[in-house]
Amino acid sequence: MFLLRRAIRFALSLVLVVLASFAMLHLIPGDPVRAALGPTAPREAVEQRRAELGLDRPWPEQLRTYLEKAATGDFGESFLTRQPAGQVIGDRLPATVQLVVVTMALALLVAVPLGMAMAARTHGGRGGRTELAFTSVTGGLSVIPEFLLAVAMIALFGVTLRWLPVAGKDGAASFVMPVLALAAGPTALLARLVRVETLRELSSDYVRLARAKRIPAVRLYLVHLLPNTLTSALTMGGLLLTSLLGGSVVVEYVFQWPGLGGTTVDAIADKDYALAQAAILVYGAVSLTVVFLVDVALGLLDPRSRARKSG
């Protein structure tokens, strides 16, 4: 029941994204084809391209064609290279997904234990220095944008120390800097969130009762606290994971990562609307999928949310 509701919402949002990506071409002021081909292109060429794209037909018909094609994975072809957009994206998407998945995994694996350990160490006003160090470091990391970290790392590890490759995707070493640049902010924010939520849970009655039972600390933290902390932290911090997608565009650009980000930036800069349209559609769908997966995970973690949402 809970899953069904979530799935319906996911599907509806997906439809909205598709409609938005379709509408995009029509929202651009002026003639997108003219804008793409440049002011010097002969009028016949522009007209011909408009006809090819179906832009000369009424928009309900265009929408139907768009939906039909999108359903079969046909996103039109690049205005510039004439390559099928679906193919370009298919070539580029895997590198982006690899980068993002590795980063998300790293962020969760670091932030959750770190935040909980910090809570355990600092609750009840103890460990003042640890707390100050933790909040300063994570506070700083959470506001530094990815590209600054990326540039600083390139200058230090890539150019000065020559430890790591500065660009491209070639083996495990090439992942280190992009993943770190992308993961730093979300990890810091998530760790703070996990700490705050753990502190809150630590002051709850059920923890007091669990302490009264004198169960081992490991069980207290792993069995009693972890599910509750994770639920509340993900409820508030789930969107951090989608924000990674935005960051990945920049990181890919700076590290010349062969992913979808660079392609999207180029497509927008070159006014290659068909490709940009498809890329944005893919990013939107991926964001929604992440949000959906977080929701499902939350539902599985927290028996209450299933009851609440279906009740």
Place this chain on the structure above:
Amino acid sequence: MTKRLLEVRGLHVRYGRFPAVQDVSFEIGEGEILGLVGESGSGKSSVARALTGLAPRTGTVSGLGPREAQLVFQDPYASLDPRMTVGRSVAEGLPRGLGRAGRREEAARLLELVRLGRETAGRYPRQLSGGQRQRVAIARALGAGPRLLVADEVTSALDVSVQGAILNLIRELRAELGLSVLFISHDLAVVRYVCDRIAVMREGRIVECGTVGQVIEQPSHEYTKALLEAVPRLQ
């Protein structure tokens, strides 16, 4: 019973599909205090919210004009705007035509009516105790010139030693102003002390209604008997 102030017939309140109040009917006389008792989820607070326009209702409520029923809430820490002085809060319900000085004077008079000093007007809720805040909330309600005061669990957040003063105040206000009161509480002993008549609610319905003597001394409904039997008594 004295002259009738309010008549409620066939009151229903629903939240979505959940029927909180079902077919509730009662009357309140002028200057009368009617007690509404019941356990959590019995619908007694929904009746309060429906009468004051905070919850959607069906059924007929006759005898009261708009704003003539005013509500006092359970939690005196949540029912006053923390950023408003006591004076401004109390003045909130005053009629518009009074002018600045008139409003200030009227707010001070209301504060005195609830046995708080005039100087309380310049203070903020956080500077007051729970009992004092509850008095402010009562003064604010009185500012609208209500004919019915709906008191929803007004003493359950207070300590015993403070509770008595609020209960006394409600009885005194009734005597001084001829105010009618719908007094809602889960505490039978409190309701018995304050009210003239008592209605017992369970699962959205009134199961028994009568004078204090009838309901407390000779309860007719099984549920009322169970409630009375469960009230702990000092040995």
Place this chain on the structure above:
Amino acid sequence: MNRMRSPSALAGLLLVLVTLVFAVIGPWLWGEEAARFDPLHILEGHSPEHLLGTDDGGRDLLARTLAATRQSVWLAVLATLITTALGIPLGALPSVLGPRTARFASGLIDSLVAFPVLLLAMFAALIAGTGARGAVVGIGVAAAPGLARLTRTLAGTVASSDYVAAARVLGASRAAVLVRHILPNIAEPLILTVTANLGYALLGLATLSLLGLGVQPPDYDWGRLLHDTLPRVYVDPEAVAGPALAVAVAGIGFTLLGESLARAAAREPSATSAPSASRGESRTELPPECGPLPGTPEAVLEVRDLSVSFGGATPVRGISFSVAPGETVGIVGESGSGKSLTALAIGGLVPRPGEVSGRVLLGGRPLEELSRRELGTRLAMVFQDPMAALNPALRVGSQLAEVATAHLGASRGQAWRRAVDRLGRVRLPDPAGDARRHPHEFSGGMRQRAVIAMGLMGEPELVVADEPTTALDVTVQKRVLELLAEVNETTGAAGLLISHDLAVVSRYCRRVLVMYAGRIVEELPSERLRHARHPYTRALVASSPDLSTDRSLPLATIPGLQPTPDEVPGGCAFAPRCGRVLERCRTDRPEPEDGLACWNPEDA
């Protein structure tokens, strides 16, 4: 403004001030130099004339960086204006509109925040066209859903408050509610968030310009400078360093300032409330001069000169009492009397940074000498709120079973069977099925039974119940209290029942301790409560209405308030409110003698 004392807020303020100064003076002082072409010195690295080197037109990069401050900050301000103009109204709508429109606005916000800001910005910039205008619109629009969501949450909290309900009953219009109540209560956090947003806008614009989608030549902002110098990072890192540092200083400054102030503002209300923001265990400390005295051998619980303090406040001040095997003792007092902290101290559960002094002996042995196993099995605790006392994420059965696996060496199967058995003993309708359920599937009464069953997993000698029925209805209260009495009866465990309700305590306890302002003022058999000798006990009894109170008289009340733990007067703490006060009461503290601490007691 002690909020400004936070180091991060101060750092943020400093960075913001530096940025603003350069935004004003930058173009005046360095504008000309920044625009001067020098074809002979293009793309140079660091030199005495050009500290950060030159660009492809031979223009000085340091001058360009400094001169770009105004443009960068100005665009961020414009973007933030757009964010604010869209986000705050959109977020305020749901709490002002009718329910249907509200749900639509809410749904819109929820779907929009799911998309990363940068992607929304790129989408918006794509439509508005690359360039400064597109970037400002893109960043401004893209940040709006986040601000709208915050506004909605803040406004929603205020709109659903009792004081807004009261205003509506008083006849206030929606607009009046918005202006009088909602806006003043959400203004401060919103302003701080907008400040932080300024930082994010600055960083976002720099990002777009860096990607080549923002400011286009001949205009330049920091992001554009980064775009142009980025390929040179391998050769002249200092060329990138200037604009990068500038972006960092300004962006981080605004964000730090806004966020640390917002956090401080959010913390403030709770900081003034009870000293219980966070809890932990703290051990009972032995006073060094006091050797290991043997306890009264027959007492299950003996408390000697117990005090609990938090910084300057001492909510429990030197109390002593004991509980014999099988005996049920009640502690009664109003909120703030220290009765619940006493219960926590007995369980060794006083939250940090609370400090406990004095001694607590369980079965004749000090608490700190008992092993975890002994504490976990010989002492059972029941707390006030059964909704909160069970872990919502775990099955009820496993929360019981863990006592047996942790302390009794039981296998999981044995522990589970024991849990089911104990749930049956507290008369849950379907013990085997109920063990597999989660707490939210239980009613309040069932949860409290489950908590009691948890105490029965070991072999409890003492059951400490702190307001076990306050959150329950009277009919449920009666059954839970009967169950507690039955548990004491059948297991022989002693009971310590803590409550604000005299009638509850008198009904289920043989002996009652009355607490006031952290001390036990009177100790007496429950049947003597009506004839108590301490004026406070008398007044408490008189002010509690019951089903035989005389309705023709005003209810007795106690004037004044119980002193808070940090301002307990010398002498008797009740003296300022006492009708029988003597001169001596105000100066000399009466010590308990034959169960009574009073200089001028009532006649028996």
